Amino acid sequence: MFNLLKDKLSSFVKSISKKVEEQPQKEVKLSLETKVKSILSNEVEIKEKDVSGLLDELELSLLEADVAYDVASGVKKKLKEKLVGMHVKKDEVSRAVNGVIRETLLGIMGKEKLDLVGMAKQKIDSGAPFVILFIGPNGSGKTTSIAKIAHLLKGNGISCVIAAADTWRAASQEQAEVWGKRVGVKVIGGQYGSDPTSVVWNAVAHAKAKGINAVLVDTAGRQETSRNLMRELEKMNRVIKPDLKIYVGEAIAGNAVIEQVKEFDKVIGVDGVILTKADVDEKGGAALSIYYSTSKPILYFGVGQELDDLKEFSAEFVVESLT
Numbered sequence: 001m002f003n004l005l006k007d008k009l010s011s012f013v014k015s016i017s018k019k020v021e022e023q024p025q026k027e028v029k030l031s032l033e034t035k036v037k038s039i040l041s042n043e044v045e046i047k048e049k050d051v052s053g054l055l056d057e058l059e060l061s062l063l064e065a066d067v068a069y070d071v072a073s074g075v076k077k078k079l080k081e082k083l084v085g086m087h088v089k090k091d092e093v094s095r096a097v098n099g100v101i102r103e104t105l106l107g108i109m110g111k112e113k114l115d116l117v118g119m120a121k122q123k124i125d126s127g128a129p130f131v132i133l134f135i136g137p138n139g140s141g142k143t144t145s146i147a148k149i150a151h152l153l154k155g156n157g158i159s160c161v162i163a164a165a166d167t168w169r170a171a172s173q174e175q176a177e178v179w180g181k182r183v184g185v186k187v188i189g190g191q192y193g194s195d196p197t198s199v200v201w202n203a204v205a206h207a208k209a210k211g212i213n214a215v216l217v218d219t220a221g222r223q224e225t226s227r228n229l230m231r232e233l234e235k236m237n238r239v240i241k242p243d244l245k246i247y248v249g250e251a252i253a254g255n256a257v258i259e260q261v262k263e264f265d266k267v268i269g270v271d272g273v274i275l276t277k278a279d280v281d282e283k284g285g286a287a288l289s290i291y292y293s294t295s296k297p298i299l300y301f302g303v304g305q306e307l308d309d310l311k312e313f314s315a316e317f318v319v320e321s322l323t
């Protein structure tokens, strides 16, 4: 997971340490006291010339790892501000630079969290079902993620029904049924070709009648450029007024996810993101960039094809995987 980005960051740290450690500090313009202090404490100062070439290289490396352009240049700028002029012990340069990188990445990813389970509990207390709409491009992992979320909610004592509102793709209804059985959740579907909004309407009515806590709406995969399908989503949003709209995108799609989130957000408003297939994403750029570039928090990572393969997002977890 995220190995490419991890390697790039670690080689940046190594190169800086090498450069700083190898270069003897010039003994100019230092007072005798400062010189003595720095000799005694074995301290060096990181100079702009030590880092500027390496920061340029790092920026390119970040772009290669699918980090969004504004994020890559933001990271470069922040690192420069923090590193240049820093006094560190000669044998602790790697540790210090690593610390600065971690702090910078944590800042980039933001602290905003969306507590899906907490939100669901709050809504349920009001007596109405909590409705979550899952949207995204074809094959991104919507149906699988819905099953994982149903499993998670059930584990928290929240009952669910799945609205199989993909009445478009062949076998989508059967696939939702299979997941429904596996997770032990009822699936309300519709005829192929029927209006997906009516499927959701029926599922919400079912939940209200049976006292089911949450409705998880599976929608057909669509590209933001498909006008008809986007209009259909707009209608569903207007009629159903879901409590939460989650964009499900593949980590491996890199920068494309960011553009898609922005486009879906314009049409119906996106509250947060599930980033799937993080387990097979070597680059890591999307995970690092989404919040900075779209202001939408990541709720979970999909880390496999089984029900438990859902990892709650935390910036610390991402930074831990990268440094």
Ligand SMILES: Nc1nc2c(ncn2[C@@H]2O[C@H](COP(=O)(O)OP(=O)(O)OP(=O)(O)O)[C@@H](O)[C@H]2O)c(=O)[nH]1
Residues within 6 Å of the ligand: 137, 138, 139, 140, 141, 142, 143, 144, 145, 166, 169, 172, 219, 220, 221, 222, 276, 277, 278, 279, 280, 301, 302, 303, 304, 305, 309
């Ligand atoms: N490795 C891995 N595979 C995943 C993950 N999430 C989903 N998949 C796989 O991705 C494929 C597509 O998943 P679906 O859940 O059917 O995707 P979808 O978005 O519902 O697809 P459409 O309904 O056709 O748009 C399946 O083979 C899943 O097993 C994940 O987190 N990691």
Ligand SMILES: [Mg+2]
Residues within 6 Å of the ligand: 142, 143, 144, 166, 172, 218, 219, 221
């Ligand atoms: Mg699906």
